[in-house]
Amino acid sequence: EADIYQTPRYLVIGTGKKITLECSQTMGHDKMYWYQQDPGMELHLIHYSYGVNSTEKGDLSSESTVSRIRTEHFPLTLESARPSHTSQYLCASSEEGGQGGLSYEQYFGPGTRLTVT
Amino acid sequence: KNQVEQSPQSLIILEGKNCTLQCNYTVSPFSNLRWYKQDTGRGPVSLTIMTFSENTKSNGRYTATLDADTKQSSLHITASQLSDSASYICVVGDRGSTLGRLYFGRGTQLTVWP
Numbered sequence: 001e002a003d004i005y006q007t008p009r010y011l012v013i014g015t016g017k018k019i020t021l022e023c024s025q026t027m028g029h030d031k032m033y034w035y036q037q038d039p040g041m042e043l044h045l046i047h048y049s050y051g052v053n054s055t056e057k058g059d060l061s062s063e064s065t066v067s068r069i070r071t072e073h074f075p076l077t078l079e080s081a082r083p084s085h086t087s088q089y090l091c092a093s094s095e096e097g098g099q100g101g102l103s104y105e106q107y108f109g110p111g112t113r114l115t116v117t
Numbered sequence: 118k119n120q121v122e123q124s125p126q127s128l129i130i131l132e133g134k135n136c137t138l139q140c141n142y143t144v145s146p147f148s149n150l151r152w153y154k155q156d157t158g159r160g161p162v163s164l165t166i167m168t169f170s171e172n173t174k175s176n177g178r179y180t181a182t183l184d185a186d187t188k189q190s191s192l193h194i195t196a197s198q199l200s201d202s203a204s205y206i207c208v209v210g211d212r213g214s215t216l217g218r219l220y221f222g223r224g225t226q227l228t229v230w231p
Contacts, residue, residue: 042121042221043161043206059218090160106219108160 003027006091006109013081014117021076021112023091032074033106035090036060043090049074081116088113119144121222123207129228134197138225140190140207148212152181152192155204155224164192164205197229 004025013019025032030051035043035058045058049068063085064078074093078085091109121142130136142150149168153161165174165181167190173182178195194201204224211218 040223040226042223044221045219092160105163105166108162111158111160113158 004091004093004107004109006089006112008112009110010113010115012115012117015080015082017081019078019081019114021089021091021114023074023076023109024072025074025093025107025109026072027093027095027107028071029093029095029107030071031094032068033092033094034058034064034066034074034076035092036062037088037090037111039088047076081114083116086114086116119209119211119220121207121209121220123205123222123225125225126223127226127228129230130197132197132199132229132231135193135195136197136227138192138194138205138207138227140192140222142188142190142207142209142220144209144211144220146212147185147188148210150181150183150190151208151210152179152190153206153208155206157203161206194227197227199229199231202227202229 007022032049034047036046037043044060046060046062047058047066049055055066064076066076088111090111092106094104094106124139151166152164154164155161164176164179167174167183169185180193183190204226206224207222209220
């Protein structure tokens with residue numbers, strides 16, 4: 001079983017509040033990712049990191065921000081939550097992978113179900 | 118445009134029966150194809166990963182096939198169990214970037230009835 005953790009698992013919060021979703025992994029992986037998933041829809045990459053002090057935006061535009069100060073920790077922050085941010089947020093990590101047909105395992109956390117009222 | 122299409126969208130089968138889920142993709146250049154199982158309210162868990170040189174891989178009662186020429190994959194589940202009820206997601210990786218970008222299908226929602 002993957003050693004990747006997310007807290008909280010469920011969060012209901014009012015519009016305008018600042019929130020931080022926590023993600024931690026104990027596998028020493030350099031690469032970490034944040035995905036957003038709505039019911040019945042595919043996962044969309046919103047942020048990723050190659051390692052400490054590296055953060056990049058993903059395919060889906062998001063008003064959230066991330067930081068990577070420690071290898072094991074990759075928190076996601078929303079400065080002012082809105083109802084449109086209601087979704088499931090999944091964190092993942094992987095070993096160093098690359099091109100040329102190399103396959104790498106991507107491990108997912110249990111997710112945070114966010115509801116903004 | 119890189120896409121991953123899965124069929125059927127949902128499927129109901131009786132416990133003990135077999136089923137096959139389909140995946141078609143247009144991702145290029147192709148690196149690998151994986152099948153994930155996602156239980157409701159949980160994160161996806163990897164079942165199989167195949168590179169372009171592999172055309173079949175098994176994990177217990179799950180067997181995945183890959184035809185890189187036709188860009189199709191299938192996941193066959195044998196002797197289904199109630200615990201197989203979940204969403205099964207086909208994911209294709211490209212090798213056109215250092216990130217190894219993954220493209221996700223919307224999943225097939227499988228329900229196994231007793």
